Amino acid sequence: MNNNAARTAPFLVFTDLDGSLIEHETYSMEPAKPALAELARRGVTPIFASSKTAIEIMAIQHANGISAPFICENGGAMYDSSGNVLTAFGLPRKSWLKNVHHLRGRMSVEFNGFSDWPVEKIAELTGLSLGDAEKAQNRGFTEPMLWHDTQTNFQLFQKELQKLSLITQEGGRFISIQGQFDKGKGMRWWQARYSEPRPFLVALGDSPNDLSLLNAADVAVVIKSDKSDQLDSLGPATVIHTNIPGPAGWNEGIKQFLNLLDSQHLLIS
């Protein structure tokens, strides 16, 4: 991590990846590079908060020359910039996955997830290469799935999951079955490591699984997506909605935030 620089900056940036900092289909972050460069100039390296696995996130950081801590699997765990687990927020997937499969059989509901599919199917559904799909399949805290049953049965299923201390979170592509954690808790945990006055929090996201992150931030940037209309971010004093999706929207959102900051028009909750 760019630890010293981040500690001198007055704010931290936490961001979703798919559909936010990186393009949903191509996985490129190229259009966000001007805003990333401007943040770097100010000593701020974005902290990724993604539904992706730790190994996937580290590969993306490496490919883009970024070294920073990160939150993986929707808040399942937080890692430092060297790839060591700092803390796990969720029960390991292997401790509950069998119970979820039993529940599926008992309720006769239809869904399929990463543990059901061969790696080729995950590659097909995500557009990832086989190698990258393998990195996605090797999960510690979450089971992404596609629901193939009725909405009524989904609600019944969620109630039964609650009895197992599990919840669902909706991302851009999949619904994740997981323990009772979210991206926002991970962000607040990281912020609490700083001494007072703590840096304020800027969060960017495009899907319902980002709502905890957006709500727990001081400045929320809602990146335009098919689902961004559902994101009613309450709490932050400043909520920026971008007009463009993906990394180009990310670039726009960070620029708007920095303009407000520099012109002293930024409201902080």
Ligand SMILES: [Mg+2]
């Ligand atoms: Mg997303």
